[in-house]
Amino acid sequence: MKKLLLNSLILFLAVNVGLQAQESENIPISPKVKMGKLDNGLTYYIRNNERPEDKLELRLVINAGSILENEDQQGLAHFVEHMNFNGTENFEKNELVDYLQSIGVKFGADLNAYTSFDETVYILPIPSDDDETLNTGFQILEDWAHKATMTDEDIDEERGVVMEEYRLGLGPDKRMMQEYLPKVMYNSHYANRLPIGKKEVIQEADYETVRNFYKDWYRPDLMAVVAVGDLDVEKIEEKIKEHFSNLEPVENPRERKTYDLPNHEETFVSIATDEEAPFSQVRVYYKDHKESEDVVTKEDYIDQMEKNLFSTMINNRLSELTNSSNPPFNYGYSYYGGTFARNKNAYQSFAMTGENQQLESLKALLEENERVKRHGFTKSEFERAKSEYLARLEKQYKDRDKQESGRLVNQYVSHFLENSPIPGTEWRYNFAQENLENIELEEINGLISEFLHEDNRVIVLTGPKKEGLEPVKEEEVMSLLEEIKNSEIAAYEEEKLRDNLMTKMPNAGSVVETKENEEVGFTRLKLSNGAEVVYKKTDFKNDEILFSAKSMGGTSLYSDEDYLNTALANSGLSQAGIADLSINDLSKMMSGKIVQVRPEISGITEGFSGSSTPKDLETLFQMVHLYFTDLNKDEEAYTAFANKQKAFLGNLMSNPNFYFQNELGKFRNEGNPRYVGFPTPEKYDAQDYELAYKKYQERFANAGDFTFYFVGNIDEEKVKEYASTYIASLPSSEETEEFEVPEFKPSTSGDKKVIYKGTDPKSMVNIIWNGETDYEAEKDFTMKALGEILTIKLVEQLREEEAGVYGVGARGNLSKIPYGSYSFSISFPCGPENVESLTEAALAEVEKIKENGPTEKDLEKIKETFLVQRKDQLQENRFWLDQLESADMEDREINEVLKYEEKVAALTKEEIKEVANEYLNENYLLGILMPEKKEGQASEAGE
Structure with a gap:
């Protein structure tokens, strides 16, 4: 008996050890994420992550999309997604967006959702440092899950917005997809259930048919809540249970079918x-x-x-x-x-x-x-x-x-x-x-x-x-x-490459001066050849260093003729490679390295952009040195580049949107001797590679006129060593250059330009103000604020009230370089029949701000948005690289970046009203894209 028990125990242990070993072969789930499932079937995922600080990313995931629509529901999965933003039990129509804007969450950019064949996902980023905000965020998610009101009136009002999104998808890509999709998705249900759906369903589906999709498929067994951010995991788990445990499972639920893609012999x-x-x-x-x-x-x-x-x-x-x-x-x-x-x-x-x-x-x-x-x-x-x-x-x-x-x-x-x-x-x-x-x-x-x-x-x-x-x-x-x-196909062959990027080390220079800026936390080095290196050590990323370099001049120093003959060729110069290494050779040599360097010649500067890991930083410095001193000259490589560009651009102007922007650009630049416009094959044929190469050498002949910027996880001693070896050794002179201000300065003067292109019932409206002005940093900031406020008002009026657009935006700024100027624009796509009324409505919103200024509520919304954005930006290497570079270029006091909160707090309604009145006058350019007129058809936009 004892022997039998012993054998049984050995067998039991062997089986269990075997099962454990088999189980251990499964891919584990990260211990950093807490997963769970409520009794009603809803799944949740919670993960603490401290970047960015005080922010939480929430997702409501529905395992249901357009593939589950009935024949009379095609497009309603997406329509229901829209309806969730248009009224729930706790948020009446527009209240939800209004509230989220008040805590700095932008509609479209932050708050969003998408519907595809198999799923619908709601995206909600919110601040996590306030209990009230946190509670409201989870209430929004819960309302989306089972408390959408979907009144008859709201459904009817949203049809126009969804139709505008449908309209945006019209065009050549959709027409061609309708031809090839039945073969790619042969005999599959997917071929008949594109998420955007059918026009007649969107416009005419009865109310219960819309609501039925929500009732059938928005249910806890098909839902997940995901919360990732700067949070207390246990606290978030309690909130999920509090808000989602009361979702009732559906009795006798419809089967959530999985549709296949059948095979075919041919x-x-x-x-x-x-x-x-x-x-x-x-x-x-x-x-x-x-x-x-x-x-x-x-x-x-x-x-x-x-x-x-x-x-x-x-x-x-x-x-x-x-x-x-x-x-x-x-x-x-x-x-x-x-x-x-x-x-x-x-x-x-x-x-x-x-x-x-x-x-x-x-x-x-x-x-x-x-x-x-x-x-x-x-x-x-x-x-x-x-x-x-x-x-x-x-x-x-x-x-x-x-x-x-x-x-x-x-x-x-x-x-x-x-x-x-x-x-x-x-x-x-x-x-x-x-x-x-x-x-x-x-x-x-x-x-x-x-x-x-x-x-x-x-x-x-x-x-x-x-x-x-x-x-x-x-x-x-x-x-x-x-x-x-x-056919006979030969095996792949390649030549062996040399081991090192540089075949000969340069004669190193030195660092001759070091200046610290303790407030902003960066260092400026002066090198023996006159070049400057600016670096800021950060801990935002462990394995990232961002880089740029700038010198004033650029193509502004070219004659008109030389500029036109080289403007397009400049971007093809680097295709020849460096140091007798082709682009393909460089790619192979960089295997296992994460580093990139791009030389650039712009209108007013020449320089570089790039990035690397700390481990590969020396390679970045070497590449910069070689782009200065040893850019290959290879007409064959350039010709290959030009031919690719010509092939890519060959039919670009057949597209209405590209055509519209090109024609509008030509109209605005009439009389500009340096206007290039959209590239064309003919323009590439007219480029002079020899001249472009010569001009490149001139632009990069004097490294002493350059400033090099590095931001990231920097080893300061290595930056100094590499700067001395690879930058201070570059050729230089004491000469410094400045860019030349262009003689031609585009401006608007009450013009209207209607451009006809395309067969689909799609239009585009651009309202543009621009011209010369004295640059003031405060006005630049106020102009940006005006753009944010107008965007809020235009969405409310043109999308929510008029149901005439899917998206609309306004933006503006003042520029100091190359000369003092301002620019402000409003743009939106719409139906041709609505161009006139929506343009009038947009301009009416401008007039309201000019007369009364923004409301205190809207001002507080954009202030909160600015502060939320800046809190994130302060933890980004890209932001600091841009700040260091632009402060030098604009001769701006860099320490002002630390006073941003004061700047936001000081912004007033009166300042926004004054800027609107100063710049948004009757001298705007109204650019309108209309479909091509059919014979005998009258213009709907006027001439």
Whole structure:
């Protein structure tokens, strides 16, 4: 008996140990997130994250979208999302937006929502340092979940707003998608349930049909609440239970179906063209035969790592083709991932191409896929991909305690909706370090045989339709597929690169002077060659350093003729590479490094922008040195760049929005001898590469006239060392330059310009004030405040009252450089029939502020918004880099940045009223885009 008991115990222990071992093979859930489920089925995720301070990101996630709509509900999932902002039991129409604006939350920019095929997600960022605000935030989420009022009147009023959003989606992309989607989503319910829905349903659906979608699908078993931010986890959990435990489960709920993407034996080809299509594209889909499986185990995660490495390697090859002397496309990439259907993945290849290059681009994509299938990737490609993969993870790992809540919250949304793994950054990094070296190249090379197959394949070509352009035929595509299958394709080859970026170290200079600004916390170094280095050490990110450099002059010092002959060529100069290394060579050499440097020549400055990690900072300095002293001259590389730009721009002016902006720009710059406008193929043909290269050398000949800015996790001694070695050693002179103020200064003078383009019933209105003025920092700030207040009033009037727009905005500022000027604009899209009335309504809001100033309530709203924004900005490297640079350029006292709260508090209604009266006069330009008139049709906007 004892022996039997002992054997049983051994068996019990063995089984349990085995089960535990098996269980341990699952990907863990990060201990930093607290997950739970209420008795009614609602799931919640809570995570404490201190960046930004005193802020909480809330999400209400509904596992229901347009795929669940009945035939008479197409568009109502999205419509219901709108209705949740238009009245609930605790917030009458407009009260919700009004309240959130009062605590600094902007409608659209912060407060938002989206509806897709399978989900609806509500986005609510709120301050977390006030209990009342916190309670109200959770009350809003609860109201969205089950307390929307959806009165008949509110539904009818919102139809116009939703129709305006529907109108925005009209155009060539939608028309072409309607042609190819039935093949991409063959025999799938997804092909018939686009989230925007049908016009007639939006306009005519009866009230109960709208409410029924809400009743059927907004229920706790399909909901999650996600809270990430500067919070007390236990306190937030109590609030979730308090607000959501009372949601009643639905008796006999409708089945939440999962719709599939059926297989098909043939290869489908869809060729869609449109007269307004600005770009040509090629897509290839190899849809999986089986449904996708969740990434649950460690083995699943290794499979995912392998696919990531595969994508890195194939895209490195496609990037090399893009940068070749005769590129087959402007841009291309491939990846394995999701389709419209949640449960079906596909291997997908994409290219942006010239209008006459579609077959060539398709051939290049197919050839590279076939090359990998036949020959695989090389060992060196594999090593570079692993270095890139680890470098990205290492950066995330080092910044794991400095991630913004807004970047973290979506992973929990995805976990609820799609069971995506959430093990946390530490686990991902450590797991990759432990397992990356065990991944074999052969395993990754074998993936392509799973990806590529002749059934379940769809090829889509989209592009312009115009006279003289012969569209690709389906038989040509099928013939190309057969050609690739039977052709000889050579293995990928590459030359060995040198080990170091610089072949010879420069003769170092020195730091000759150091000045500290203790209030703002930055240091200014004067170097032996006259250059200055400004740096601010921060702890906002552990693994980030942002960089810029500026010298005055830019193209303002070019003659008119030289400027016109080089303006477009300047951006192509760096495509030649540096130090006898091509762009492709540089890309390979930078594998495993996170660093970028971009030389720039603008209208009034020349300089650089870029970034690096602390580990790669020396590489950044070396690249800057080489861009000064050793930019390659390569006409073939420049020609390849120009050809890509010409292919990309070939049909741009067929698009009504691009055409409108171009025509408006030409009108405003009439008489400007230096006006370039939108680039065209003809303009690129007229560029002078030799002259552009010569001018570049002139602009970067004197490093002593430059100031270099660094902000981030800086090792001060290394910055001084690198600055001495790589910047102080640059050629310089005592000469300093200033930009030249342009003779032509555009201004508005009561003009009206109506531009006709496009066939869809879509219009755009731009109201623009601008001209010369004496710059005053206080007026600049007040002008920005005026833009914020007018935006609030325009949304209230044009969207909520008139239901005539989906979005509308106003903005303004004063500029000191290149000369004192002001600019203010109001813009909105709308229906052609509403242009006149909505323009009058917008101008009426301007007049109200000119007569009475803003209300005290609206002033307090924008003050709170400014303070909330600045609190976040003070914790951002980008903000401080911009402040340091602009203070020097504008000769502004940098310490004023610390007095912002005083500045906001001092802002008055009277100041805003005065600025409105000073600048928003009758001398505005009214630019209107209207559809092209049909024969015999009268103009609706007037001339």
